[in-house]
Amino acid sequence: MFEYAPAPESRDVVDIKPSYGLFINGEFVPGSSSFKTVNPANEEVLAEVAVASSDDVDRAVQAARKAFGVWSSMPGAERAKYLFRIARIIQERARELAVLESLDNGKPIRESRDVDVPLVAAHFFYYAGWADKLAYAGFGDRPLGVAGQVIPWNFPLLMLAWKIAPALACGNTVVLKPAETTPLTALLFAEICQQADLPPGVVNIVTGAGETGAAVVAHPDVNKVAFTGSTEVGRIIARTVAGTSKKLTLELGGKAANIVFEDAAIDQAVEGIVNGIFFNQGHVCCAGSRLLVQESVQDQLLDSLRRRLSTLRLGDPLDKNTDIGAINSADQLARIRQLSDLGEQEGASRWSPACELPEKGFWFPPTIFTGVAQSHSIAREEIFGPVLSVLTFRTPAEAVEKANNTPYGLSAGVWTEKGSRILWMADRLRAGVVWANTFNRFDPTSPFGGYKESGYGREGGLAGLEAYLDV
Numbered sequence: 052m053f054e055y056a057p058a059p060e061s062r063d064v065v066d067i068k069p070s071y072g073l074f075i076n077g078e079f080v081p082g083s084s085s086f087k088t089v090n091p092a093n094e095e096v097l098a099e100v101a102v103a104s105s106d107d108v109d110r111a112v113q114a115a116r117k118a119f120g121v122w123s124s125m126p127g128a129e130r131a132k133y134l135f136r137i138a139r140i141i142q143e144r145a146r147e148l149a150v151l152e153s154l155d156n157g158k159p160i161r162e163s164r165d166v167d168v169p170l171v172a173a174h175f176f177y178y179a180g181w182a183d184k185l186a187y188a189g190f191g192d193r194p195l196g197v198a199g200q201v202i203p204w205n206f207p208l209l210m211l212a213w214k215i216a217p218a219l220a221c222g223n224t225v226v227l228k229p230a231e232t233t234p235l236t237a238l239l240f241a242e243i244c245q246q247a248d249l250p251p252g253v254v255n256i257v258t259g260a261g262e263t264g265a266a267v268v269a270h271p272d273v274n275k276v277a278f279t280g281s282t283e284v285g286r287i288i289a290r291t292v293a294g295t296s297k298k299l300t301l302e303l304g305g306k307a308a309n310i311v312f313e314d315a316a317i318d319q320a321v322e323g324i325v326n327g328i329f330f331n332q333g334h335v336c337c338a339g340s341r342l343l344v345q346e347s348v349q350d351q352l353l354d355s356l357r358r359r360l361s362t363l364r365l366g367d368p369l370d371k372n373t374d375i376g377a378i379n380s381a382d383q384l385a386r387i388r389q390l391s392d393l394g395e396q397e398g399a400s401r402w403s404p405a406c407e408l409p410e411k412g413f414w415f416p417p418t419i420f421t422g423v424a425q426s427h428s429i430a431r432e433e434i435f436g437p438v439l440s441v442l443t444f445r446t447p448a449e450a451v452e453k454a455n456n457t458p459y460g461l462s463a464g465v466w467t468e469k470g471s472r473i474l475w476m477a478d479r480l481r482a483g484v485v486w487a488n489t490f491n492r493f494d495p496t497s498p499f500g501g502y503k504e505s506g507y508g509r510e511g512g513l514a515g516l517e518a519y520l521d522v
């Protein structure tokens with residue numbers, strides 16, 4: 052191994068203010084209290100951010116309601132112009148957005164720069180294209196009204212784009228609550244809405260924690276609720292919304308199987324496994340957290356995988372060489388540690404490459420568990436961290452059985468040379484997305500969503516319009 056020289060991206064490209072208000076009716080307004088958001092890579096406080104009380108949420112919903120009249124009666128082609136403008140500004144300010152995302156979230160700049168931000172722009176471009184063509188999509192062209200949207204911290208800007216772009220294209224207005232550990236790029240997005248001259252109240256951003264989210268979801272004048280986050284909170288939200296006329300979509304957790312057959316190109320599969328579970332520190336709902344490998348190639352594949360993991364570089368998220376950044380919060384780190392320790396106690400073997408962890412900040416080394424049984428917690432529960440559980444199978448039927456033996460059903464990966472086997476597997480896997488000889492591949496034209504406890508409704512693509520129209 053040779054040493055790389057550090058290649059840090061400059062943080063001077065972003066101008067982080069000491070404090071941020073709430074974005075309501077096109078303006079930043081103070082909240083009554085505030086919280087701190089930190090850089091998880093070094094625990095530096097980045098900014099004080101306002102907490103939206105239920106009164107603040109009410110003001111935001113009222114602003115959105117008022118703006119709905121203007122926005123929904125605007126011709127689709129006019130709404131599209133705003134969305135195209137937002138998409139272009141996102142591209143122009145891509146470097147700033149990527150650096151801010153990496154600072155607040157801890158993800159490597161290589162990912163925020165090359166994956167998150169380009170996909171964010173792509174989503175706005177894609178849904179801008181639908182705004183004047185809704186009549187051809189098959190769901191009618193009547194918007195629902197005010198959309199209340201609550202998102203998690205793992206892809207802060209991308210989840211914002213998945214929620215806001217289709218909502219606005221369909222003529223709805225929005226009150227969005229970002230996650231409490233990653234509010235900053237949503238607030239920069241609010242500035243982008245101002246820069247794009249978006250009519251006031253069409254997008255409102257209310258920051259805060261679970262209570263603020265609950266106030267958005269429960270507000271009587273919200274017509275549509277869209278949530279991405281944990282299955283636990285998803286259940287609470289489903290109960291709140293039950294019995295109202297609110298339309299609901301839920302994107303929840305996952306425990307995807309990445310299934311490797313003996314005829315697969317092993318080196319290619321190893322890259323897919325690494326991308327599947329170590330991308331974004333494994334903070335990915337559709338992460339390939341269970342590797343199902345055919346018994347005959349287990350040793351060969353694990354040798355290659357261990358060798359590959361030894362080359363991953365963990366450290367400063369702003370360094371362009373970094374593969375694995377910081378865990379998003381102390382809480383999430385504690386949960387990953389707890390579940391990993393449980394894995395050992397239950398009898399699985401743990402392995403990590405030699406890897407020095409920085410002293411400050413929240414870090415967890417890439418980790419593999421072998422000798423994992425179906426009944427182990429690490430095979431059943433979502434760890435949401437850089438931890439892979441390895442199980443084996445002998446026949447395709449056994450692979451399907453094991454892959455589907457989970458309360459979740461968000462995604463799966465199949466690695467084989469045989470096209471007919473891919474189709475056979477895809478027919479039987481209870482998962483919203485099945486990737487063949489690739490993993491974690493996203494595109495705005497492709498719908499995404501779950502089966503079972505992974506939630507319901509689809510985001511992305513033509514199917515994603517349905518959630519925001521009165522069908």
Ligand code: NAD
Nearest residue numbers: 202203229230260261264265280281284302303304305336
């Ligand atoms: P979380 O459910 O705790 O929080 C998600 C969001 O909900 C945050 O903004 C939070 O403030 C808010 N919230 C918390 N309690 C609430 C309540 N009672 N009412 C309304 N809002 C509330 O989850 P998290 O820890 O932030 O994110 C990790 C989880 O999200 C993982 O389980 C992961 O699988 C899931 N996730 C799913 C997808 C998907 O597309 N299916 C995508 C990303 C993350």
Ligand code: MG
Nearest residue numbers: 088089155232
């Ligand atoms: Mg943060």
